[in-house]
Amino acid sequence: LAITIDPVTGVVLHSNEKCTGCNAVPGKSGAEKQETSSCKVGCPAHINIQAYVSLAVKGRYQDALQLIKEASPFPSICGRVCPHPCESSCKRDQIDQPVAIHAVERFLADVDLNADKRYMPRIKDKREEKVAIVGSGPAGLSCAYYLAQEGYRVTIFEKAPVLGGMLTTGIPAYRLPREIVQAEIQLIRDMGVTMKTGIDVGKDKTIAQLRQEGFKTFFIAIGAQECRRLNVEGEDLKGVYSGLDYLRQVNLGKPVPLGKDVAVIGGGNVAMDAVRSARRLGSGNAFVLYRRGIEEMPSRPEEIEACREEGIPINTLTQPVRFISENGQVKAIQCIKTHLAEPDESGRRSPVPIPGSEFTVKVDAVINALGQEADWSCLTPECACTLTGWGTMKVDPLTLQSDDPDIFAGGDAARGPKSVIEAIADGRQAALSIDRFLNGQNLRLGRGVELKAITEPQKEKYDPAVRAQMPCLEPQARLKSFKEVELGLTKEAAVQEAQRCITCGSCCVQACPYDIMQFNQDVTKAVKCDLCVEKRGRNEIPACFAICPTRCIYWGDPREFEGKYKFL
Ligand SMILES: Cc1cc2nc3c(=O)[nH]c(=O)nc-3n(C[C@H](O)[C@H](O)[C@H](O)COP(=O)(O)OP(=O)(O)OC[C@H]3O[C@@H](n4cnc5c(N)ncnc54)[C@H](O)[C@@H]3O)c2cc1C
Ligand code: SF4
Ligand code: SF4
Ligand code: SF4
Incomplete structure (x- = not known):
């Protein structure tokens, strides 16, 4: 990077060679950004x-x-x-x-x-404290990655036989090859993190037992692994599957045979992945039923385009009313067409059934991919955590600390079903909180500063x-x-x-609160305080250190700082 710390002297350096000047236009310097x-x-x-x-x-x-x-x-x-x-x-x-x-x-x-x-990131000196992470999805793995760098003894407990959460058991391999997830998990293992699969926390081991075993803090990252029910007549018939269960089976190499005509109900990631997987596994007429329009679909636009390219029909403004059976096996779906109401307070448009528009679709199987929720059986009575009305863990949004001070939570378990990068971001924030918690530091200090985006570049x-x-x-x-x-x-x-x-x-010129960074218009590069490099070359000391009467500016061997100054 253009500004770095010299690992030997501790001096902050600015490299003229690396600085791009943040592409400022001469005469219109970076300082205007x-x-x-x-x-x-x-x-x-x-x-x-x-x-x-x-x-x-x-x-x-x-x-x-x-x-x-x-x-x-x-x-x-x-x-x-x-x-x-x-x-x-x-x-x-x-x-x-x-x-x-x-x-x-x-x-x-x-x-x-x-x-x-x-x-491989640098790992600090080993710490004695043990941290338990429940769940090995992106939130749990990210938390482990950052805690391992701080030197903690981290153990991940995973209920499933495989690691990775939805990266392994949800998202299909044609979007995320398994060897990539495995390589990332291996790197975290190489950093010293212990990973135990087949352990259902709450059943095989409780938080109370883990506390007795010496674990000092917990990060609950159990995701939203259960499918919400449709509440439609016939939902429990043979041949009606939950989208998450179906994908789990496919991803574990044990796909359920579905037949040719397969209706997938929903418009999110799970629906798109289920229908594209079913198509690949031989269901020649796998299609989607969604009760709102294409614009309202929560799935990534790339997924909708991929369905189109792969010849998979997406039937929008269509809602299932009941499932029709023959000998206990689903055989057809009665549907009704919908139109969209005006946007409500949240801006969302509700589907309204159109009377008299009912029709029937023949199916061999149905996949319900409507919504996800967490299974909270890991929270046994010794945990003082509470849940929100949405069925997620109640946490401080800044620190991710729950109502039980040594328990933190993040990812889908705290946010509801969201995305991989949000889970990763939570894992990192939880690691920071856990590190501060174990060091007896203020969890909130310096956090929560809102970033403001430039509007006119x-x-x-x-x-x-x-x-x-x-x-x-x-x-x-x-x-x-x-x-x-x-x-x-x-x-x-x-x-x-x-x-x-x-x-x-914006660049360093605005960021520096002391106006030390200056902009050189001639070369469109930033210039920085170099602690009087020429003087030091002559074995003199920096001018600021020489002049400061109260010694609030300090200059010397970085090792002399140890014990005198503390990072907040
Ligand atoms: C089919 C599908 C496709 C998706 N596609 C995308 C996409 O394209 N892009 C995107 O950004 N997001 C996508 N998502 C969402 C994304 O995968 C999740 O938001 C993310 O994985 C959440 O991470 P997490 O770590 O919170 O939970 P998860 O990934 O769900 O991991 C939770 C882990 O905890 C384990 N666990 C649960 N209970 C216990 C217990 N009691 N003891 C021990 N372990 C337990 C589970 O077995 C699981 O391994 C998709 C989700 C699904 C289902
Ligand atoms: S102008 Fe400043 S922020 Fe931009 S590259 Fe140069 S040193 Fe970095
Ligand atoms: S949002 Fe963040 S993680 Fe996602 S593609 Fe952009 S930079 Fe990458
Ligand atoms: S907003 Fe786009 S153009 Fe601007 S810095 Fe980010 S990637 Fe570059």
Whole structure:
């Protein structure tokens, strides 16, 4: 990075060679820029996208990856499945289209995955305290990754026979190949985290027992692993499956045979994954029934487009009324057409059945993919945690601490069903809280500062440039296997795409509260206090240290700071 700390002397350095000047236009310096980049605000983990994208342009792939991993340990996963809210906020759209940030992120992560030696974060001195994490989905794994770096003895307890949560048992392999999830899990194992599968906390081991075994804090990351009921007549017939159970079976290599005509009810991720999996497993007429319109579908737009390419019908404005059986087996669905009411207070438009529009659809099987909820049997009576009216764990949104002080919770268990990157962000925040909790520090200090996104970036010197298109397997080739559909950008395409970024966030010149960073108009680069490098070259001391009468500015060997100063 342009500003770094010299590991030997502790001096903060500014590299003229690396500084891009944040693309300020001469005569219109970086100092006119105000806020942070909108992509960083849009990313739930607030990854420093502007910086990693510009490092990618320079071919500094590992530096870029390291920067991403400060905020998210799984760019290889998010580069594939993240709904990329960063791109919806990207200001490049004021010129043409948003930067394909997720595709650049995936490229950087794949370079690391294929490297002889993968990036491994530095692990601090070992700590004695033991931390238990319940659930090995992205929230639990991310928390383990950051706690392991602090030196804690971390154990993950996982109920399922496999690790990864929805990354392994929900999202199908054609979107997220299993070897990628396994490689990321292995890296966390290599960092010293213990992982135990087949342990259902609440049943096989209680929180009380774990406390007795010496675990000092807990991170509950159990996700939302159960499917909500449809409350439609005939829901318990043979041949009606829950979407999560169906995908779990498929992902564990034991798919349920469904027959040719399969109706998948819902419009979210689970519905799209279930219908595309059923199609790949031989159900030639697998289709979706959704009670609102295409625009209202909660699924990622890429998924809807993939269904279209794969010839999977999505029947919108259609609601199931009852399931019709023959000898206890579902045979048809009675449906009704709907229209959308005016938006309510939350802006959502409710489906309203149209009287007299009933019709029947023949089916061999039905998959209910309507909603998810958590199973709270892990909370045995010794836990003083409470749940919200939505059936999620009640936590302080800033610290993720529950009503029981040594128990923290995050991911889908605390938010309801959301996304991988939100779970990852929670895992990191929980790790920070747990570290402070175990050190007796203030959990809230310095947190919760709202990031403000720039609205009018400088864009004068940029010409339109076409956004990179993700190369994909041909639709016909996809339907025969679970091979990965999106193939990733080449190096040339990724760097070209990264060059489309107009680096529109504010830079060091505004960020420094002491006005130390200055902007050199001639070379459009930032210049920084270098603690009087020339004087030090002459064995003199920095001028500020020499002049300060109260010694509030200190200069010396960093080892002399130990014990005298404390990080807050
Ligand atoms: C089919 C599907 C597709 C999805 N697609 C996307 C997508 O494309 N992009 C995206 O961003 N998000 C997607 N999501 C959402 C995303 O997967 C979740 O938001 C995310 O996995 C939540 O992470 P988590 O760690 O909170 O929980 P989970 O991933 O659900 O992991 C929770 C883990 O806890 C374990 N557990 C539960 N109870 C216990 C217990 N008592 N003891 C021990 N272990 C326990 C579970 O077995 C599980 O392994 C999808 C979800 C589904 C279901
Ligand atoms: S202008 Fe400042 S923030 Fe931007 S690259 Fe240079 S040192 Fe970094
Ligand atoms: S994790 Fe998602 S939101 Fe964050 S930078 Fe990556 S693609 Fe964007
Ligand atoms: S142009 Fe670059 S810095 Fe600006 S919002 Fe888009 S990705 Fe972020």
